[in-house]
Amino acid sequence: MKKEKEIKKTESIKWELSPAPESTGHISLKAKYDLFIDGKWVKPSSGKYFDTINPANEEKLAEIAYANASDVDKAVKAARKAYSNIWSKISPSERSKYMYRIARMIQERAREFAVIETLDGGKPIRESRDVDIPLAANHFFYYAGWADKLEYAFPNRKVESLGVAGQIIPWNFPLLMASWKIAPALACGNTVVLKPAETTSLTCLKLAEIIEESGLPAGVVNIITGFGDTGAAIVNHPDVNKVAFTGSTGVGKIIQRTVSNTEKKLTLELGGKSANIIFEDAPIDQAVEGIINGIFFNQGHVCCAGSRLFVQEGVADEVIQKLKNRMEHLYIGDPMDKNTDIGAINSKEQLETIKKYLKIAKNEGNKIIESSCNTPSKGYFCKPTLILDVAQSSTLVQEEIFGPVLTIQTFRTVDEVIQKANNTPFGLAAGVWTDKGSKIFNLTTKLRAGVVWANTYNKFDPTSPFGGYKESGFGREGGVHGLEAYLKI
């Protein structure tokens, strides 16, 4: 009898993971980064630089050149010259040769890119290592293959390149967005002026180093850094033939207005408030994982994040209970730790935006459930949060938050959920969870969203087109569709 008692003493064991930080010893960062124009590193004509910081500890990483309109002009001229003299003249298979080379070089330096992406942007190293960087390389590989097969992509039509593409990308997936933009542009025979977001310039500048090493003809890709006014100068430049923008709906509208009375071709990939729909017959545990991945991937800084959850009433309590439990097992903290699930919010501004929304939720009487985890005292962190007791008319259901905040609504019938899911100015993505195939096909035809995932969420592949309906933008990136944006057909 005594012995049995002894065995039971081992009950509440504590077993915590030890820190597992990725090393930063193998990366090299310059103290100061200039602009990459015409194959050379040039100082900004304003002479101004700004700091880029690590959002996880607020320490300065490097100084970045602040380009103004005259730098933009220089870059566009270089791109034009490269287009007219070289890039539009060389054979398409030559173009793919360079692109394959860039793809391989990204792969070779994947670890370095992953570490820098995490340092500069705050995303967990697991994500930059397993998602961002491999996908970025894959985009170059994929479009490299298309370069000499364009006439087969659009049979019986004559395809022609556009000229100079001005591209502006956001801070949530810096290198990945750069390759989404640059790869199809180059494959189609265009030259590029690209501007990364001001908080996350580093991996694009590292990409410029690769481009320099790859021997790509000077001026084919120009990378200039700066703020909103730098971007505006690109959009406004008269010699740009194509504008591609990924970012907020607000800025997207300004760009569309600016471009509307010109001949410039435009694609916009903007915000979202995507619905993730869980039916009673769904594989519940996997759906819970899908909800978690849908909203907490990259701290919720994903334009297609599944930020509006719809759960059928019969399983709502169960799903919410499981979500709360699952949230407790997410590791929040140092993005460089290999076990971290949720890293740092990209910038102070973004953290304040998220906090503003949480305050609104409180004022509107929503129920707020946070993970009980601790967040580091330094850096910008936000706990994963569920918002209950919301209505279709609540601010948090209507507006894009771009953070780890999920609103939860319930529904009773299929028609009801379709109506509610579509009742938003956005239309980027949606998720459907059910064991019944016919239900999936019914919803995919009725949901007005560019991407509908079935029994999964946040899956990306270079072969698959991505883009929005309504205020989520127009034009498609990825797949054969992605070529269209960079061609005269």
Next chain:
Amino acid sequence: MSNKINLVIPDFKLTPTIDKVGVEERVARIQTRSIKDQAKVQGMKMVLNMIDLTTLEGKDSPGKVKQMCYKALHLHDVYPDCPTVAAVCVYPSMVKIAKASLNGSNVKVASVSTAFPSGQAPRNIKIDDTKFAVDNGADEIDMVISRGEFLRGNYSFVFDEIATIKETCGKARLKVILETGELVTLDNVRKASEIAMYAGADFIKTSTGKIQPAATMQVTYVMLMAIKDFFNKTGVKIGMKPAGGISTSKLALHNLLMVKETLGEEWLTNEWFRFGASSLANDVLMQLMKAKTGAYQSADYFSID
């Protein structure tokens, strides 16, 4: 023990569905976790203490069983404060010998029964088989379910069989082996787990070790989630035993972490979690010595049984 619980037996045709792709992704996430330093050493000691050291061969002899029992108590005396394993697992005919060899220790004796491993015998023989093991002093019984009856949809047969064996067990704890390699789909694994738990299992166990695939992390994950749901519904804790195919400490640690991230730390004791394994212990010991001395030692420095 569980007399106050009002169990409503569900319709097993309606057990929740499982999405295989989703399960694979979840498991892959756990497998990218990095378990190192202090967490690794602590985890490996926990693993040792959760092992059911097993020999289930036609050629088992009293001599072999005695040696294994000694190993169960003295895993690696060179390593200070080395834990013992949780139990030894043998055929019914060896229970008496094992019990005598382990006398006075905390290490339990588990016995397979019910015409292990195929389970192809009439029920009265399965009952006698179990009774024999219990009468010889087995603390735990590892029974197999009738997979044939399960696969042809005869769930009440499987349920009744488990309930009957549970009755026969008396005080011995009952582990129900699903033999997931023969059930094939994860939906079936979930269903069989529920049948076993509602029928009175104290533990659910993946495999006999005689069929491949055995304790894959995907299967274990599905069973852990079934245990979690059962606990939420009834308040009854059920133990989990993956068995077969877990032979490296890395895999064992990832299994432990999976338990922590699903059921929580309350399940991280040998009362609620076991590894059925024969070669795992030595790999863990080798890693523990590496952590202590900084160098890998040859397999010859670790006794084979």
